[in-house]
Amino acid sequence: MNNITVIGAGTMGNGIAHVFAQNGYSVILTDISAAALEKGIATISKNLSRLIDKEKIQAIDKTQTLDRITTSTSIEEGVSKADLVVEAATENYELKLSIFKELDEICPEHTILATNTSSISITKIASATKRPGKVIGMHFMNPVPLMKLVEVINGYSTSSATTNSILSLSKKIGKIPTEVNDYPGFVANRILMPMINEAIETLFHGVAGVAEIDTVMKLGMAHPMGPLQLADFIGLDVCLSILEVLYDGFKNPKYAPCPLLVNMVVAGKLGIKSGEGFYDYSTSRKAEKIASQFSR
């Protein structure tokens, strides 16, 4: 595999593009929004500078990495030579289905279509295509340049050739892939999201404040970040979508999203990306400070 196309330049997409490019792959980063592409490239540049400061890479590596990434607002233009497409667009079922239907029509026959979805069924996404054997979940963790895990999710029809390609590619970009099967939330979010939701319920019921809940989990459980701060980091809209998939998929009330989470998303308080969530990130320096605490 040489040519990788990443769809969506948001929180995850720019990180995925960064990691592939830093490991020598040619990357086309696409988004429907030119502003998102501009912001995505600026984030990659800033994160590469941070790696230079930490003496993990040299200045020349930054230049070469950025040179390997081109951007486009046209999916069609972006995928014409793709060996692999990694879709990291907004977590929305109808949107993902329509993107995969289009990708199946416009990508070369050999192209593997991977999705970074946090929770949506790979089997359902694959059913929008005529190549379900070449559709797979490639679930990177946030922040992508720092987190080692890739949860590799086999849909019902994913072929073993596709799985093996993705396992081997993940290792080539310095990640540790773990293979799982396609059930709501897979493994990572089936376990993480109920914990985040419970932390929000704990706040909602007035048991403790934001800082107190996060401190208990950080110091008591040795988590690098409290659950409410982690929710801000992931994006509250993303957390809500995942909980809805779990609730819908298992029909079990234990996954029902906390009303406070629903209200915050409706009010546009989405966490770091909107400037406010459980914490206030109204200056970009504050958001950066939080991100750098996590990276340590």
Ligand SMILES: NC(=O)c1ccc[n+]([C@@H]2O[C@H](COP(=O)([O-])OP(=O)(O)OC[C@H]3O[C@@H](n4cnc5c(N)ncnc54)[C@H](O)[C@@H]3O)[C@@H](O)[C@H]2O)c1
């Ligand atoms: N945020 C996390 O911590 C996290 C972790 C793992 C996986 N994910 C998953 O990664 C995916 C992306 O999440 P995110 O947090 O980066 O979201 P985000 O909101 O930060 O970015 C989504 C991007 O997709 C773009 N987009 C929307 N429709 C598009 C289309 N039709 N074509 C191209 N681009 C389009 C948007 O303009 C936006 O820039 C989701 O499936 C999410 O569940 C998120």
